[in-house]
């Protein structure tokens with residue numbers, strides 16, 4: 001099981017995501033300034049600083065406890081539309097796989113799929129609405145496909161990252177149908193979606209920490 005994902009690795013994944021968000025805070029705010037209210041980077045950075053501070057105190061032997069803490073802190077401290085959506089993602093990921101102590105690729109894919117289902121049940125986004133869904137869904141499709149083809153973890157995560165980045169870039173041409181950006185109608189076209197951009201960072205962080 002050398003390739004397996006454990007709770008301490010998941011904690012490193014979340015720490016690295018927080019690091020990427022803090023480095024890219026101003027850029028995420030600038031993307032949100034174009035089609036929203038310029039707070040997406042600030043929201044995520046505030047929330048993931050709280051999560052990172054808490055990570056050292058959460059028991060790291062247990063995937064369920066770790067992800068429930070992370071998800072609840074994200075919901076309560078990120079704010080904006082994205083906070084509850086990212087938080088739900090982590091909570092449902094943990095619920096789906098929480099009894100496992102090690103995740104193989106297929107269990108990780110199953111957890112990510114459950115997290116995405118939580119995002120959809122809260123936000124009702126569909127493909128092409130120009131949201132975080134447009135980065136998350138293709139990434140999870142790619143992770144599922146490569147995991148079920150028995151590829152090794154580095155291949156699985158790199159396939160997820162490539163799909164997340166293409167999905168993110170495809171939001172430029174989309175017209176926003178959910179969230180604040182939808183108020184702009186046609187004027188939302190031609191801009192990257194901030195939530196799809198931050199969601200893609202989850203997969204950058206995964207390739208750096210889970211392999």
Ligand code: ADP
Nearest residue numbers: 040080081082123125131132178179194195196
């Ligand atoms: P707010 O819009 O409340 O200021 P943020 O700026 O933090 O919140 O987050 C905006 C991002 O949230 C958008 O770029 C989009 O990706 C995502 N988002 C907004 N509404 C939804 C939704 N209903 N489903 C999925 N993602 C959404």
Ligand code: MG
Nearest residue numbers: 036037039040
């Ligand atoms: Mg905003």
